[in-house]
Amino acid sequence: MFKGKYIVVEGIDGTGKSTLIAGLKRELEKRGASVVTLVEPTKGPWGQKIRKHLGDKARELSGEQWLDLFENDRRENMEQYVRPALASGKCVIQDRSFYSTAAYQGAQGIDMETILKRNRSFAVEPDMVLILDLDPAEAIERIRTKRTMQTDAFEQVDYLEKVRANFRAFMGKNIAHIDASEPQEKVLEAALEALG
Template identity: 45%
Template sequence: MLIVFEGIDGTGKSTQVRLLAEALEARGLSVVTSREPTDGPFGKKLRESMIEGRLSPEEELQLFYDDRRDHVEHLILPALEAGKVVILDRYYFSTMAYQGARGFDPAKIREENEGFAPVPDHVFLLEIPVATALERIGVRDGSGNTFEQEGNLKACAGIFDTLEEDWLHRVDASQPPEDVHAAVFALLSPSLQTPSPQA
């Protein structure tokens, strides 16, 4: 099973990845957690650009694609094929939102990614007001990296708002982390029911 947490910065995705992984491992499931951008060579360049200044839109988008191809090939697919649950902090929906905010077509980004990246079984879209997100990430008076600017986050949130799939669940992330986790687990529980052994 492939599970993804998405949302703008400050929604608590990494916390929810950890809480869900712990809950599933307690049920005896084998879980692998990861994030995008990854810590690989392409992801490292992207993370450096968040601090040192954003790359050109074209270069940034290509790095996200290269990073994801590497991620899919070396971690995501092998783990899924081994029967493990993979939980990700961001996936190609973030590329749709953040690169869409830079002028690329989100629908085209999605189509290109789904040509090589497996579609998740569940996406939990954590939602909070942009003002709350800025407070959480400690951005004041427009400071922070360019990914965290208010206008950019509003544009990203607008693209996330357009997503609509049966496997995409919107969760109010303004609640305490434990309550968010409870909501996530309740939505996921039907997929965790194992059939009774045949007599």
């Protein structure tokens, strides 16, 4: 049922994407799926450049420069990991995709439709996009109380309000919005229901 499916989990940091992905992987493997989990930015050369700039230097880059970095990283991810995994019948669950790029760089003033069009010219369209929705103030509080995460230059409440609004604007038959303020089990249940 999930053979060769591409599932993306989206939302601002602190919404529980990693937790949901771990739960989905566990549940889909119980159902017999062979699951690969991926993340953007990747650990490749472009992803490392992105991570290097996510700290204090983030403000030195324009929205267009961020867009170029993310697109280069995504091209490598598509060619090296996503397409081969899907072609071999694996279910790919990925943390972030071009929907994040559109939401975040859209909040920096770049037209979201332009971003989506550019990325759809080379990237695989997900079979399902699960967007975790959470108030930015609560998301930042979660980040601050979780020792494994640090806030970066994109994690400012006013900016995240714009990003959240952009995520909420995404609609389509392959998009499900999930209330991330619910307990983890409920979020997983809602995600599995959306996947069918």
